[in-house]
Amino acid sequence: MTVLVTRPAGDSEKTVARLAERGIAAIAAPVMAIRPLPDIALAEIALPEKADPATCRALIVTSANAIRTLAGRPELAALAAVPLYAVGDHTAETARQAGFTDVRSAAGDVHDLARLLRAEIRPGEGRLVHLSGREVAGDLAGELAAAGYETERRIVYETVAADALPAAARDALEGAEITAVLLYSPRSAETFGALARNAGLGDYLARVAAVVISENVAEKARAFGFGHIFVAERPDESALIAALERFLKQSIR
Structure with missing residues (x-):
């Protein structure tokens, strides 16, 4: 077999x-193949050089590919201490290996991730920045917006068939x-x-x-x-x- x-x-x-x-x-x-977006395509969605908790309360990652495609980029070092919420344990471990120091895992799907965020962060404490692929499963942003959170999605890779x-x-x-x-x-x-x-x-x-x-x-x-x-x-x-x-x-x- x-x-x-x-x-x-x-x-x-x-x-x-x-x-x-x-x-x-x-x-x-x-x-499928994972393709990081070229630098020229990242110009409009580039990560901030310095994460300000007043504007970026936490990062959200729903795929380990988002972390991998940022490997070696200077923006990664600036964000390493920002709290990062991962959809599952594999994604969380990938983030830790990449240098993120404050990583939480929802150990489930996007609904579990939304529940974890609601339990640990209050609406109004800052923007939640979702590092994602061009296509995402589920409507995490909609679920969080309905609960009063401000979210921003930043596309860092795409998948190619x-x-x-x-x-x-x-x-x-x-x-x-x-x-x-x-x-x-x-x-x-x-x-x-x-x-x-x-x-x-x-x-x-x-x-x-x-x-x-x-x-x-x-x-x-x-x-x-x-x-x-x-x-x-x-x-x-x-x-x-x-x-x-x-x-x-x-x-x-």
């Missing part, structure tokens, strides 16, 4: 190695070697399904399980005819892998 991992290049390989430690064979099959599935992934699907596909976002689910169909492999998905990180991802995956869909109990990779292991055990029986 072999699993396809659809995370972007670099991340996919890390997950493949993580699965190998558990005795699960996997193939890296990135369907792959033109085709990697050859190894196509061959494994066609050879009926793939048991499951790990899907991490609604867009990656749509992109994977479309690439499989474009390669003439859409019918093969009926033999494959989609193991997804949230119900939002499951909704997109259902449109492509996967044989089974399993949703992680929490929106993080550890829960996703746990869901995969439960599915694989069930398949062996």
